[in-house]
Amino acid sequence: MSRVVANITVSADGYGAGPNQTEKRPFGDDGGDGWGDRLHAWMFEHADENRAELDQITPAGAYIMGRNMFGPVRDEWDRPWNGWWGANPPYHTEVFVLTHYPRDPQPMEGGTTYHFVTDGIKAAMDRAREAAGDREVSIQGGAHTINQYLAAGLIDELRLHFVPLTLGGGSRIFDGVPALNLEQVYARAASTVTHVTYRVLP
Numbered sequence: 001m002s003r004v005v006a007n008i009t010v011s012a013d014g015y016g017a018g019p020n021q022t023e024k025r026p027f028g029d030d031g032g033d034g035w036g037d038r039l040h041a042w043m044f045e046h047a048d049e050n051r052a053e054l055d056q057i058t059p060a061g062a063y064i065m066g067r068n069m070f071g072p073v074r075d076e077w078d079r080p081w082n083g084w085w086g087a088n089p090p091y092h093t094e095v096f097v098l099t100h101y102p103r104d105p106q107p108m109e110g111g112t113t114y115h116f117v118t119d120g121i122k123a124a125m126d127r128a129r130e131a132a133g134d135r136e137v138s139i140q141g142g143a144h145t146i147n148q149y150l151a152a153g154l155i156d157e158l159r160l161h162f163v164p165l166t167l168g169g170g171s172r173i174f175d176g177v178p179a180l181n182l183e184q185v186y187a188r189a190a191s192t193v194t195h196v197t198y199r200v201l202p
Helices: 048-057 121-132 143-151
Strands: 004-011 015-017 062-066 094-098 113-117 137-141 157-163 181-189 194-201
Touching: 004 143, 015 143, 048 157, 062 121, 062 143, 094 121, 113 121, 121 137, 121 143, 137 143
Parallel strands: 004 137, 004 157, 062 094, 062 137, 094 113
Antiparallel strands: 004 015, 157 194, 181 194
16 A cells, blocks of 8 residues: 655744635745745745755655645635646646545646545545555645544554744644654754654554
């Protein structure tokens, strides 16, 4: 069975996005321009220094994300909307988006196809495992989605990227998650981020 991993960048106080998320500010108030430039500078401005960790994020056999991670457009699909990731998203495989509103699959350039799953996290996991085969299933976020999978006992490995700032509110990892037994299997400090990987023990 494929291993399930989750990746998320978080502030020092555990938030994967600040308060006041909007379509124009998908990561909310993080003290930057709203595109998560402070939270995610390690991925872009300091990519060379963090290449090993970036290379772990992709490629996976299949991905799962919440609708907010796909792009914070709420309620019914009232217009064409293919997410934040451009015409050629970085996934290049099947991506299963959790939503309450049905929508036909959306193929994109480069082999990415978004599938919109309305029947819950376990259904999305079953479909992702089938698509991934013996490769990893990667849960991309956001924090609320990862928390649901942690609470359900469906994550094998949690990769957190801690950025030295606090947000004081927003969407936080571990909210609503029962007590977990974690084993630290990797840690590395870089100039703008500390990478820590935990194995989730039974």
